[in-house]
Amino acid sequence: MSESIIQMKEVNKWFGDFQVLKDINLEVKEKQKIVVCGPSGSGKSTLIRCINRLEEHQKGQIIVDGNELSEKTKDIEKIRAEVGMVFQQFNLFPHLSILDNCTLAPIWVKKTPKKKAEEFAMKQLEQVQIADQAAKFPGQLSGGQQQRAALARALCMEPKIMLFDEPTSALDPEMIKEVLDAMVNLAKAGMTMIVVTHEMGFAKEVADEVVFMDEGMIVERAKTNDFFANPKNERTKLFLSQIL
């Protein structure tokens, strides 16, 4: 087994006086799928936003694919290009068509020739089954389609790691499935994934391990089956009894 692609050691983060992350230790190996769950405000989103340095941690070490993230990191853009992210609010660029959304970063960041980038983007859009929407603008798509487009956009950068920040929380119930299906396909293709979600069905289906967070700490981390069958911590039990 290859060594860890993400390593977090004793990571601490404060927003002002409020400590959002407390001594986080987390290792993720290549092709591993991790689901992070926990009550709102427990620091899940902040945790994964630290991995591509959308948030800066103040103490501890985060190493992504051999590069340590710190203020001194020069090529943070290079690391970010290898770490794709899907957001709760999709965050598509509303002034660009879906296809342009997908090709913008490959063309300007990775310097892929336009034609090649477009071909690759169409392939990704086909994967998430919205190739027919390529010429439309984000505002003309449904929530589920937008989120799948956002997934395709991230995949167009051919990332090594994918981060999902509550990808289905802003969607209507009937659209959740289409997004989860796309994510399951991606997982089966062997992507390294860290998913913050409340969709326990998804966790059971694809996750190798589940991490439970509360009040900025990792309370429990276990193999998926163990996590659901016999949770050890009281708080985990309480959370599971409420959510399942």
Place this chain on the structure above:
Amino acid sequence: MININILKPTSSNFQTYLYIGSALIFIGIFDVFLRSFFNINYLTFLPGSLNFLFPLIIGLVGLQMIRLEYSGNRIVDKINQNINNNTFNAGLTLIIIFLTLLVIPPALDWMILEATISGDTKEACVATEGACWTYIKVWFRRFMYGMYPNDFHWRINTAFIVLIAFAFVGYFMRGKLKNYITFYYAILYPIIAFIIINFLISGGSFGLEWVETNAWGGLSLTFIVSFFGLIFCFPLGMILALGRRSELPIIKYISIGYIEFWRGVPLITVLFMSSVMFPMFLPSDAFVDKLIRVIAAIILFEAAYVAEVIRGGLQALPRGQYDAAKSLGMGYWKMQIFVILPQALKLVIPGIANTFLALVKDTPLIFVVGLSEVVGMLQMAKTNPKWLGYAMEGYIFASILFWAICYAMSKYSQYLELKYKTER
């Protein structure tokens, strides 16, 4: 007590009331029309104030008589809903109609019917009481070209035609060239414009006689000042807006200081200083033309306003757009150029148009340094001993010119707004 109900229509007798009411309203309006257009007052037998108020009273009674909800007549319903829903609004409606009727004839008389445009001297205007457009005709070239020598006016015309031609080059850029369209308009075009104006209007080479900028003036100078003002204050404002939101403290505070300084001083003092004080700080052998100094002052001044307008647009964008751009590996400049600015600028088109219109209308202020664009030339013509007493015509002429320019700009900004509307 008078039973006012007699004036209230019901659905059964509405037809009768409609005829009588309309007739009364018509009589009221017709009365004012006669008084205003033909100076006929057929009600002199009435006592003074009643005579004066007669049209209003009779009109109000008429409007009262046709006021009925759901009369069944579409036009009457429209009138009742919009301008006749109560006595106060009915009164306002009538007064506005009457005032319009009273103002039109004298204005029409003065501007067209009794106006003169024939002849080349003031004498042509002496006989009439209307406007003296002869004055505008005689001074027209001065208003357009200032004190620029008459024989060389073709140089200004050619320069502007060439400039307009170059402005349309963007439309013919296809394929690969299209990627350079921003570069062309932001950098190349201003340089081309400067070179053309320098060689053609300023002259001094290629056998063209040199004309110093003091002689430039009139509408052409308005265009030159506005043109360079607009194209340079926009990019400068954009950089300042980004600077003010920068995370680097030095850049941030320099931008804030710049913006707050220039927004705090009146343009007229800035212009004055650019022309009088600035040369004192220069080494004695250095020389920067007055017109260039003035344009630079306007650019620096307006850039501060543009910066704040653009900053408003930047702040309106949700943080998710920044997150998404960063997560795709874009650096600061790529993020700004491809994701943030296109959206922010689209949002602030109305605000930018506002600032640009203000800039164009601020150009007359350059008279404080002795440059006379169109309003400045007007001042000069107004005080010319041969043509005393025609200030009104001049100001109306200038108003029409500025209105036409500004209205065109405003329409263009609306067109841009529509063109770049993608969401919803």
